[in-house]
Amino acid sequence: MAKTGKENRSFIAEGGAIPALYRIFRSTNPVAQENDALTAILNISIHDENKRKIIEENGCLELIVYVLRYGLTTEARENAAATLFSLSAVHDFKKMIVDEHGAVAALADLLMQGSPRGKKDAVMALFNLSTHPESWSQMLNMEAVSSLAGALRDEIIAEEAAGALTLLMRHHILAQTITSEDTAITNLVGLMKRGTPKVKENAIAALQEMCRRGGLNVIQNVAKMAMFSGLIETILL
Incomplete structure (x- = not known):
């Protein structure tokens, strides 16, 4: 019933x-x-x-x-x-x-x-x-942030995982914590390359929050990604 x-x-x-x-x-x-x-x-x-x-x-x-x-x-x-x-x-x-x-x-x-x-x-x-x-x-203490970062590799749930990370990384402590692991950055940049338009949008938003809240070290870590070169230009075309 x-x-x-x-x-x-x-x-x-x-x-x-x-x-x-x-x-x-x-x-x-x-x-x-x-x-x-x-x-x-x-x-x-x-x-x-x-x-x-x-x-x-x-x-x-x-x-x-x-x-x-x-x-x-x-x-x-x-x-x-x-x-x-x-x-x-x-x-x-x-x-x-x-x-x-x-x-x-x-x-x-x-x-x-x-x-x-x-x-x-x-x-x-x-x-x-x-x-x-x-x-x-x-979210940080209970390993949810790490789980969300790992979930970026799963195409079925990547969109929601990236969206949640975007919201959470508005707090600079989380931005600094999550970007201390290259995996999160690598996964997000990978989504910008292969994801659906919505997945790409969420990945870009998450990376933007990382750079905005995480400081110079985070910006440098994102910028030095080998696959990042030329990728934004490709997305915008």
């Missing part, structure tokens, strides 16, 4: 299903955890008015993150990431998710080790969280 229809999702939430469902998140039955509980909450969360009901239900966010970290199946963990992506669309909830113990680290881990679908949900959730101005320290 929750799969289809705005009205269905609204009626299910109004009927008190959210607290009944999230208590099953700790079930030792993989089917109950994945299909009966988490998938239902994910579907319910698609309806915007239900997002607040889920996030304000005492203990629900904690248990969504619990499944993201310790879910009995890959699909359960991916559904947890998708639920966080859904909830993080609301600005007021971004900081709550970032501050929930283990959330950012688990998303970063899924970004590096998940299936294509799991990586997509993880990077979209991290992108949403990156738009909050107070998220950067957690």
Whole structure:
């Protein structure tokens, strides 16, 4: 019922299903955890008015993150990431998710080790969280920035990863940290060469923020890239 229809999702939430469902998140039955509980909450969360009901239900966010970290199946963990992506669309909830113990680290881990679908949900959730101005320290401490830099090599999620890095590197500490590794610069310059127009746009924006916030050393590191010579001219033609 929750799969289809705005009205269905609204009626299910109004009927008190959210607290009944999230208590099953700790079930030792993989089917109950994945299909009966988490998938239902994910579907319910698609309806915007239900997002607040889920996030304000005492203990629900904690248990969504619990499944993201310790879910009995890959699909359960991916559904947890998708639920966080859904909830993080609301600005007021971004900081709550970032501050929930283990959330950012688990998303970063899924970004590096998940299936294509799991990586997509993880990077979209991290992108949403990156738009909050107070998220950067957690992103750095929980290895999310390094995971996003690594994700630049994956064509399926490179666009969102570059977009998230652009937002995060507006903080000079992050810009200096990420550009201390040549991999990030190499990956971004590579995207400028081979990516779609949107990927190229995000890669250029990320490099611009690197140079603007990271200082002279960062500018020199970007400028000395062998493949950078003549590339901007090629892109502009």
